[in-house]
Amino acid sequence: MIKAIDLIKTYNTTTALNGVNFEVKSGEIFCLLGQNGAGKTTTINVFLGFISPSSGEALINNVQVNTNDHRTNEMLAYIPEVVQLYGNLSGIENLDFFSRLAGFRYSSKELVSFLTQAGLQEEVHSNRLSSYSKGMRQKVGIAIAIAKNADVIFMDEPTSGLDPKATAEFTSICKRLAANGKTIFMATHDIFNAVNVGSRIGIMKGGVLVHEVSTANLSAVQLQQLYLESI
Numbered sequence: 001m002i003k004a005i006d007l008i009k010t011y012n013t014t015t016a017l018n019g020v021n022f023e024v025k026s027g028e029i030f031c032l033l034g035q036n037g038a039g040k041t042t043t044i045n046v047f048l049g050f051i052s053p054s055s056g057e058a059l060i061n062n063v064q065v066n067t068n069d070h071r072t073n074e075m076l077a078y079i080p081e082v083v084q085l086y087g088n089l090s091g092i093e094n095l096d097f098f099s100r101l102a103g104f105r106y107s108s109k110e111l112v113s114f115l116t117q118a119g120l121q122e123e124v125h126s127n128r129l130s131s132y133s134k135g136m137r138q139k140v141g142i143a144i145a146i147a148k149n150a151d152v153i154f155m156d157e158p159t160s161g162l163d164p165k166a167t168a169e170f171t172s173i174c175k176r177l178a179a180n181g182k183t184i185f186m187a188t189h190d191i192f193n194a195v196n197v198g199s200r201i202g203i204m205k206g207g208v209l210v211h212e213v214s215t216a217n218l219s220a221v222q223l224q225q226l227y228l229e230s231i
């Protein structure tokens with residue numbers, strides 16, 4: 001579970017976050033929409049502990065995120081737009097490496113299982129990362145999150161640049177993770193995918209969450225209209 005309480009972040013004359021409040025429960029996928037500069041990445045960066053808010057609180061499983069205390073880092077995983085992995089290592093070697101960094105040692109069988117759960121076909125597990133498509137890299141990122149046993153997964157523009165099939169696969173993997181109790185928080189510009197994958201949508205403008213809607217009975221056209229009216 002994650003919670004933002006009156007988050008404010010200012011940089012000199014710029015107010016990146018201007019009193020952001022939300023709560024995302026276990027099993028939910030929250031998609032955050034908003035124009036460039038709306039404050040989506042800043043919100044994620046506060047939860048990742050990369051930056052401190054000027055005021056307010058970010059909570060993960062009721063523990064306050066603090067840039068000097070890494071307790072909340074153990075509860076989360078982060079999947080950026082381009083997952084940074086070692087190109088000269090294979091998918092399974094990357095997973096093993098990043099799992100060890102997080103303090104976990106897994107057998108080959110377990111590593112294969114995590115990659116398979118993330119949707120990566122077994123025949124490519126031993127191929128070098130440099131030969132992987134963007135969608136395959138995302139899957140290794142998800143496998144790392146699964147191996148880390150993260151309760152909460154933050155994603156920034158995860159489907160940007162993915163083809164429709166890779167996006168559909170990514171969506172079904174996210175839904176499976178949420179069904180297993182993970183909390184997913186995703187910043188995206190993809191309205192169609194947000195409706196498809198999200199259980200709730202937030203629309204941000206000028207550092208404020210101006211709308212929050214459930215995706216139950218919401219079409220992409222309705223969301224697009226709401227988005228255009230909001231920004």
Ligand SMILES: Nc1ncnc2c1ncn2[C@@H]1O[C@H](COP(=O)(O)OP(=O)(O)OP(=O)(O)O)[C@@H](O)[C@H]1O
Nearest residue numbers: 011014015016034035036037038039040041042043
């Ligand atoms: N380190 C920084 N110093 C100064 N201003 C910053 C800094 N980081 C972000 N900002 C400003 O804060 C505001 C919010 O930026 P943020 O990156 O969170 O937006 P975003 O919604 O993620 O945009 P995008 O969709 O382009 O990624 C912008 O006006 C941005 O210029």
